[in-house]
Amino acid sequence: MKIKSLFFALALICIVQVHAQSYGAPYSSVECIDVELDGSITVRVSGHGRNDIDAAEQAKKNAVYNVIFKGVKVEGSNSAISRPLILEVNAEEKYQEFTNIFFADSGEYSKFVSMADRRWFTSKSKKSKKGKTWTTTVRVLRPELQKYLKERNIIKTK
Numbered sequence: 001m002k003i004k005s006l007f008f009a010l011a012l013i014c015i016v017q018v019h020a021q022s023y024g025a026p027y028s029s030v031e032c033i034d035v036e037l038d039g040s041i042t043v044r045v046s047g048h049g050r051n052d053i054d055a056a057e058q059a060k061k062n063a064v065y066n067v068i069f070k071g072v073k074v075e076g077s078n079s080a081i082s083r084p085l086i087l088e089v090n091a092e093e094k095y096q097e098f099t100n101i102f103f104a105d106s107g108e109y110s111k112f113v114s115m116a117d118r119r120w121f122t123s124k125s126k127k128s129k130k131g132k133t134w135t136t137t138v139r140v141l142r143p144e145l146q147k148y149l150k151e152r153n154i155i156k157t158k
Contacts, residue, residue: 055134
């Protein structure tokens with residue numbers, strides 16, 4: 001009986017893990033490539049969508065979302081740039097109304113993403129049962145984004 005319970009628990013954990021990888025945390029695949037002197041961050045990011053265009057847009061959204069709420073890990077460094085712009089607890093829930101508008105299709109998020117660091121033939125598309133996964137390089141204009149959030153009183157000025 002204990003073996004059956006243990007097997008059931010392990011199977012449940014595996015199912016939850018696969019579910020979390022396929023649906024939740026779409027912005028978890030963000031890797032810092034470079035931090036520019038102006039404060040902008042160049043990242044390698046993935047996005048999922050119905051087609052390449054949707055997946056590419058989702059990748060841009062994921063990069064900006066991470067800079068705002070999750071932070072971007074700078075490998076081998078404890079740089080302040082790795083911290084999220086909003087440090088409040090439960091910020092994602094608190095500012096959900098703002099993020100729904102900000103990250104809407106053709107939303108304001110696109111003003112803070114540059115494709116200038118993208119090299120030819122470095123973006124990759126992968127087809128899956130659920131659509132496409134697009135991996136590309138983008139630059140997030142962190143200082144401009146920070147200023148924008150301060151102007152809207154989302155980041156409190158000291």
